[in-house]
Amino acid sequence: MVDLKSLSIREKIAVISSSVVLGAGAIYWMFQVKAVIELLQLAYG
Amino acid sequence: MNAWLLQVAEWLYSTTWSRSIEESFYLYNWIETTHVLTVMLSLGMLLFIDLRMLGLTMNRVSAVKIANRLNLPMLIGFAIMFITGLLLFYAKPVYTIQSIWFRVKMGLLLLAFINALVFHRRMTESGATWENEPRAPLNLRIGAAMSLGLWLGVITTGRLIAYDWYHCYRDLPAWLGAVAGCVAD
Amino acid sequence: MDLFSFFLWAESSFLGEIGKTYGGVYATFGQSLHLTALAILGGSVLVADLRLLGVIMRDVPSEVVADQAHRWFKVALVLIILTGVFMAAAIAQRMYYSPFFWAKMTALATGILFVFAIKRPLLKGSHDQIAPWVIKLTAVASLMIWFTVAATGRWIGFSG
Numbered sequence: 222m223v224d225l226k227s228l229s230i231r232e233k234i235a236v237i238s239s240s241v242v243l244g245a246g247a248i249y250w251m252f253q254v255k256a257v258i259e260l261l262q263l264a265y266g
Numbered sequence: 267m268n269a270w271l272l273q274v275a276e277w278l279y280s281t282t283w284s285r286s287i288e289e290s291f292y293l294y295n296w297i298e299t300t301h302v303l304t305v306m307l308s309l310g311m312l313l314f315i316d317l318r319m320l321g322l323t324m325n326r327v328s329a330v331k332i333a334n335r336l337n338l339p340m341l342i343g344f345a346i347m348f349i350t351g352l353l354l355f356y357a358k359p360v361y362t363i364q365s366i367w368f369r370v371k372m373g374l375l376l377l378a379f380i381n382a383l384v385f386h387r388r389m390t391e392s393g394a395t396w397e398n399e400p401r402a403p404l405n406l407r408i409g410a411a412m413s414l415g416l417w418l419g420v421i422t423t424g425r426l427i428a429y430d431w432y433h434c435y436r437d438l439p440a441w442l443g444a445v446a447g448c449v450a451d
Numbered sequence: 452m453d454l455f456s457f458f459l460w461a462e463s464s465f466l467g468e469i470g471k472t473y474g475g476v477y478a479t480f481g482q483s484l485h486l487t488a489l490a491i492l493g494g495s496v497l498v499a500d501l502r503l504l505g506v507i508m509r510d511v512p513s514e515v516v517a518d519q520a521h522r523w524f525k526v527a528l529v530l531i532i533l534t535g536v537f538m539a540a541a542i543a544q545r546m547y548y549s550p551f552f553w554a555k556m557t558a559l560a561t562g563i564l565f566v567f568a569i570k571r572p573l574l575k576g577s578h579d580q581i582a583p584w585v586i587k588l589t590a591v592a593s594l595m596i597w598f599t600v601a602a603t604g605r606w607i608g609f610s611g
Contacts, residue, residue, distance in 0.1 A: 238565065
């Protein structure tokens with residue numbers, strides 16, 4: 222499905238950076254959601 | 267009229283769900299955040315429609331096509347704005363109903379809505395004759411410009427609701443008190 | 452001058468003083484104008500990315516949409532940064548200590564870099580030459596970044 226060899230330089234850069242961005246974003250938001258859940262448990266038990 | 271509005275607002279304030287939303291840890295803030303961020307969808311799409319009418323974007327694409335394509339995401343955005351707006355009002359009904367900015371915002375919203383209906387009808391009627399021109403005819407350009415102006419007003423007055431500079435507990439001139447909905451005790 | 456001193460200086464600067472003293476000016480020329488710029492910026496990002504994902508305007512060439520959206524994106528970016536600086540100056544010390552402010556700045560810097568160094572160079576020419584999944588991946592990343600900027604930005608107001 223994913224043919225990585227035939228991508229141009231620009232495409233490769235785009236894939237790598239997009240993946241990094243999405244990965245970093247996912248991690249950031251997971252931490253945020255975790256913090257919210259903890260606070261809600263503290264507040265509402 | 268103001269007394270009646272205040273009564274309704276006070277009744278809404280006394281309901282359990284109203285209290286739950288306003289006093290909850292995150293819920294009010296999430297609803298408010300959704301309301302503000304969804305502006306990007308509703309007004310974002312509308313902006314591009316208006317800009318096309320004014321010839322300021324994508325003017326080699328049919329204006330009617332752009333309006334028709336962006337209409338649905340725009341309306342979805344407005345639906346979310348309306349629901350979240352309603353909930354925000356419901357959570358702080360007394361404060362909001364007596365906010366001069368809220369009242370002006372509602373007036374501007376009504377005007378924007380009427381403007382949109384008139385615009386849409388005129389566009390549908392005449393569109394086929396000018397849709398591939400870079401700019402819409404003058405009356406529709408005016409409509410698009412009015413749309414932009416009115417929504418700028420909605421954003422601004424919406425933001426100002428949070429500020430209580432002219433709230434009823436302040437020392438207000440009589441006319442301002444009346445417009446803001448203050449009721450003598 | 453270190454970072455903290457810069458923030459202190461910003462708050463006592465002319466810009467910071469105006470924003471702190473005149474709440475009305477802060478609320479209209481700072482916040483409301485910032486929100487207006489948000490509508491333009493968010494709109495341009497959504498129009499382009501939703502088109503690239505094939506969700507809207509499928510019968511309009513994606514090159515045209517991406518191109519035109521980018522023009523207005525730049526306008527919005529300038530306005531949003533100017534109003535943002537104005538607002539931040541007035542409460543600079545508080546911003547220095549706000550984790551959401553820094554999260555937003557990180558996301559903003561990432562976003563600007565992503566748009567001008569990666570997305571725009573990729574999408575400038577014809578889109579037929581680009582693998583569709585690469586375009587879609589880029590569009591999703593773009594949406595994620597700007598959503599994060601907007602959300603952390605709003606959350607600055609709720610914290611501290």
